[in-house]
Amino acid sequence: MSPDRNRIHLAVQKSGRLSEESLSLLKGAGLRLSRGGKSSLSARADNYPLDLMLVRDDDIPTFVADGVCELGIVGQNVLEEYALGQPDRRIEEVARLGFGRCSLKIAAPDSLNFFKLKMLEGQRIATSYPNILRRFLDTQGISADIVTMRGAVELAPRLGIARFICDLVSTGATLDANGLAPVADVFDSEAVMIRTLKPVDAPHRAKMDGLLTRIGGVIATQESKYIVLNAPESALPAISKILPGAEAPTVVPLVGRPGQVAVQAVCQESVFWETLERLKGAGASAILVMPIEKMMM
Known part of the structure; x- marks a missing residue:
């Protein structure tokens, strides 16, 4: 579906931990959403000039930075990783949404007597967030080899790919199931609303501001x-x-x-x-x- 330029566009994760809560937030803001089916990549608000683009989470910053979508909902971890890799393509964070909270942590095998960060020196660390991890290691004065993986990071020690991992942790159950324990906090994250810094005309700006006002009201009532x-x-x-x-x-x-x-x-x-x-x-x-x-x- 080509974007309707008379409406504003919001990029939302198609599936995964932020998808359901993002849609719930929009419904709480009074939006009635129509979706063609589970495989559809778009949805439409029946009572507001808003279209949703349902995409992969790591594509959301690109959609917003390019102005294809004026707004987006994404985890701070994804946004920060993008910003560190694309420093010239700026995006404005306009609201923290209070859900999707998690932490990017370095984890070590349970069998290892880990007691100081310097034990990471010269080691291999597997992660899906190499830019955030590199910044953390640099601030700690640690030189280590970063192995970039796109999934199943917790399997890296068992497969001999890396001795340590750096991955998102919410409950810690996945680490525990794979014989791993967190040893360092790298980055705390939650879902945020972002908007493009590309020029937006006055009518679109008014629609964006109206939607953000509604969402701000929902956030304000949560607690x-x-x-x-x-x-x-x-x-x-x-x-x-x-x-x-x-x-x-x-x-x-x-x-x-x-x-x-x-x-x-x-x-x-x-x-x-x-x-x-x-x-x-x-x-x-x-x-x-x-x-x-x-x-x-």
């Missing part, structure tokens, strides 16, 4: 909670300090209860039971915590 409580007016300074990530709360006098107020606040950080206990200890009562379905920042 945010709406808190309502009653408290003595004298307790307001202490309560305001406890409310996590809240801006100035709304305070309303309670009718027929002199010196008592109702406090309403949007908290943009997690609200734990410990938070409620601290609020109660500061004098709050009738504390109500509610999820926020939509928020426009």
Whole structure:
């Protein structure tokens, strides 16, 4: 399908760990998506001038850098590897999306008594992220041979390809299953929204900004909670300090209860039971915590 130039275009991973959560984010932003089938390389929003291009994750930076897609959702690990290999082709990161969190780590065989990074000196390290790994080794003053692989990196020690590996780790189960243990953190990653730095006309810019505003609202509600409580007016300074990530709360006098107020606040950080206990200890009562379905920042 050739791109419709009256619509904006968003590159998204076709399959894999970021695909499902990326589509869920867009649905949370109110987009109704139509897709031709599982093998289709595109999808269309029925209620917004947006087309999705469903591609390999390591192709997304290229699509955005070339301006084929104005926007993209990609892991920071992929973006950083691309940026180090293509320093003249810049892309702007516009939002961190809060999912797809993982770490690029160096791992060693369980049987090896690894206790310092200098043990990597002169060794072979297999990875799918040679540019990020090379930068890390350079900052540590370590010279090692990097073996670039496109998959199954964790098999490299068993096959004798390399003694160490550098690969993405989320739960660590894959490393454990292959007799490996992480020994160094190289790069932390999560999904990000990126946009092209190619010239974009005013109508397209407005459509992009509208979509980013919606997505920003979805991200803002992921951890945010709406808190309502009653408290003595004298307790307001202490309560305001406890409310996590809240801006100035709304305070309303309670009718027929002199010196008592109702406090309403949007908290943009997690609200734990410990938070409620601290609020109660500061004098709050009738504390109500509610999820926020939509928020426009």
